[in-house]
Amino acid sequence: xxEEMRVVLRNYGKIDPLNIDDYINAxxxxxxxxxRSMSQADVIAEVRKSNLRGRGGAGFNAGMKWNFxxxxxxxxxxxxxxxxxxxPGTYKDRIIMENDPHAVFEGMAxxxxxxxxxxxxxxxRGEYPYVVDLLNQAIAQAKxxxxxxxxxxxxxxxxGAYVCGEETALIESIEGHRGEPRYKPPFPPVSGLWGKxxxxxxxxxxxNVAQIIEKGGDWYAGLGAASYPGTKVLTLTGDVVNxxxxxxxxxxxxxxxxxxxxxxxRDGKKFKAVQIGGTSGGFIPESLLDTPIxxxxxxxxxxxxxxxxxxxxxxxxxxVDVVERIAGFFEHxxxxxxxxxxxGTMRMYELMKKVKSGKGxxxxxxxxxxxxxxxxxxxxxxxxxxxxxxxLTTITHFRADYDAKLQ
Amino acid sequence: MADYKDIIARYTAVPGGIIEAFHAIQxxxxxxxxxxxxxxxxxxxxxxxQAYGVATFYSYLSVKSRGKNVIRICESAPCHVAxxxxxxxxxxxxxxxxxxxxxxxxxxxxxxxxxxxxxQATPVITINGKPYGDVTPDxxxxxxxxx
Ligand SMILES: Cc1cc2nc3c(=O)[nH]c(=O)nc-3n(C[C@H](O)[C@H](O)[C@H](O)COP(=O)(O)O)c2cc1C
Ligand code: FES
Numbered sequence: 001x002x003e004e005m006r007v008v009l010r011n012y013g014k015i016d017p018l019n020i021d022d023y024i025n026a027x028x029x030x031x032x033x034x035x036r037s038m039s040q041a042d043v044i045a046e047v048r049k050s051n052l053r054g055r056g057g058a059g060f061n062a063g064m065k066w067n068f069x070x071x072x073x074x075x076x077x078x079x080x081x082x083x084x085x086x087x088p089g090t091y092k093d094r095i096i097m098e099n100d101p102h103a104v105f106e107g108m109a110x111x112x113x114x115x116x117x118x119x120x121x122x123x124x125r126g127e128y129p130y131v132v133d134l135l136n137q138a139i140a141q142a143k144x145x146x147x148x149x150x151x152x153x154x155x156x157x158x159x160g161a162y163v164c165g166e167e168t169a170l171i172e173s174i175e176g177h178r179g180e181p182r183y184k185p186p187f188p189p190v191s192g193l194w195g196k197x198x199x200x201x202x203x204x205x206x207x208n209v210a211q212i213i214e215k216g217g218d219w220y221a222g223l224g225a226a227s228y229p230g231t232k233v234l235t236l237t238g239d240v241v242n243x244x245x246x247x248x249x250x251x252x253x254x255x256x257x258x259x260x261x262x263x264x265x266r267d268g269k270k271f272k273a274v275q276i277g278g279t280s281g282g283f284i285p286e287s288l289l290d291t292p293i294x295x296x297x298x299x300x301x302x303x304x305x306x307x308x309x310x311x312x313x314x315x316x317x318x319x320v321d322v323v324e325r326i327a328g329f330f331e332h333x334x335x336x337x338x339x340x341x342x343x344g345t346m347r348m349y350e351l352m353k354k355v356k357s358g359k360g361x362x363x364x365x366x367x368x369x370x371x372x373x374x375x376x377x378x379x380x381x382x383x384x385x386x387x388x389x390x391x392l393t394t395i396t397h398f399r400a401d402y403d404a405k406l407q
Numbered sequence: 408m409a410d411y412k413d414i415i416a417r418y419t420a421v422p423g424g425i426i427e428a429f430h431a432i433q434x435x436x437x438x439x440x441x442x443x444x445x446x447x448x449x450x451x452x453x454x455x456x457q458a459y460g461v462a463t464f465y466s467y468l469s470v471k472s473r474g475k476n477v478i479r480i481c482e483s484a485p486c487h488v489a490x491x492x493x494x495x496x497x498x499x500x501x502x503x504x505x506x507x508x509x510x511x512x513x514x515x516x517x518x519x520x521x522x523x524x525x526x527q528a529t530p531v532i533t534i535n536g537k538p539y540g541d542v543t544p545d546x547x548x549x550x551x552x553x554x
Pocket of ligand 1: 053054055056057058059060082083084085086087162163164165166167168200201202203205206381382383
């Protein structure tokens with residue numbers, strides 16, 4: 001069986017997160033020192049060479065993004081760590097922050113040096129007040145030690161809105177507004193927080209950075225799948241024996257994740273479906289389980305790697321029941337700014353309720369396909385664009401569950 | 408109990424601090440009274456409608472009075488398949504109220520929430536933000552007894 005590989009979780013269980021000396025003794029903050037001895041351009045070049053791509057769902061090349069912000073002249077720039085972690089079934093950013101907060105700070109500070117920003121924010125979801133406390137204590141220790149130098153980090157707490165994980169909605173929220181996504185362009189690296197160049201990266205993305213600076217971009221680029229190198233932290237939920245968090249190289253297959261690390265299906269039952277990447281991810285049938293989890297392989301099968309949530313369902317699960325619940329999630333979380341999402345998520349939920357109650361017809365299925373198709377191109381942000389995916393992929397792969405309920 | 412005006416004053420110097428102020432008020436009062444929203448609007452120099460728009464946008468902030476202890480039950484898909492509905496039924500029975508309601512003595516409010524990021528132990532509930540995992544109907548009485 002494939003092995004776990006711990007890059008992001010290198011200090012997991014080995015250090016006391018609230019003792020900064022533990023982190024420093026494990027080699028922490030050396031990479032920041034090294035980065036500061038390099039030119040800003042060289043730091044960015046190293047990160048680009050590693051081909052590190054965002055771990056928050058969109059998979060954008062981190063070094064490339066940093067380069068945009070580096071290239072803009074401004075009196076102030078910002079680094080934001082996206083710790084909103086709103087995708088149901090995901091708790092990997094919590095695990096990273098709870099176990100190794102300084103790895104995240106160090107990555108942020110390296111980014112700050114590279115782009116020329118002296119201020120960082122961590123936007124941590126409101127569901128994690130205990131993580132906010134821990135982060136604040138760890139920041140206080142870093143300040144007392146002086147390891148961050150001129151770089152300042154402030155924690156802001158979200159307030160229970162899934163859409164605030166979207167980077168421009170998140171920025172609006174830090175500014176004290178309703179968390180509604182902005183029209184793009186301009187993109188945050190050019191005009192973000194208070195109109196200044198801003199880098200938004202995920203917790204896990206930042207947690208990789210110090211290792212890349214320490215061991216080199218070539219080392220990182222050689223791990224896992226070539227087009228999306230490195231590791232991915234996954235959280236296993238649902239009907240899997242081991243409901244746990246793992247970190248694996250990105251060329252690991254879904255089957256290895258569920259049946260190897262996950263220990264297979266609970267109670268001796270059979271596998272039915274897995275939804276990867278959070279609640280907006282596609283549903284995957286048995287026949288596609290040999291797909292590697294990397295970003296591009298997942299996209300190629302009409303699914304996503306997303307946040308790395310792995311939600312497993314056994315043979316007894318009613319797909320229509322699960323997808324109806326998911327449709328309810330999107331109806332609730334749509335921010336209402338754009339009509340295709342506001343109306344679309346509501347109609348989709350209505351149709352799913354109708355099908356679940358046994359009153360649906362073949363026409364309703366066709367309508368959902370059409371509506372889903374429109375939403376995936378017409379919605380303003382990723383929320384509405386991805387919302388139909390669970391419906392559409394289950395109509396494709398689990399049509400029998402729908403047919404059994406149609407009139 | 409700290410006055411909401413004092414709480415707001417602590418955040419007016421923080422850029423974009425109105426949400427932080429709302430969090431702090433809610434921590435004291437368990438919801439955002441109308442006067443507090445109006446006071447925040449004045450302090451942060453935004454129209455009342457805008458402050459109210461912020462307060463009502465976020466599901467964590469409540470403009471309706473709530474009980475001293477807010478119990479939230481995760482209804483996201485992983486908790487849903489793990490039996491959240493049975494936990495809901497057990498909580499409703501134990502407290503004699505329905506979801507969305509507050510007990511007559513003002514002690515408990517029941518609310519739904521989406522995933523709270525403790526999915527290694529589904530189904531999950533939180534009480535005043537503190538998570539309880541692997542909740543079953545027979546664990547409910549024991550959990551409530553601590554409040
Ligand atoms: C509806 C929605 C929710 C999102 N939620 C998150 C989230 O919780 N955490 C996150 O890191 N990115 C989230 N994203 C992606 C961010 O917009 C952004 O791409 C990401 O933070 C960039 O960081 P990365 O390149 O390091 O992944 C979300 C996007 C959308 C459209
Ligand atoms: S799905 Fe319920 S806590 Fe995550």
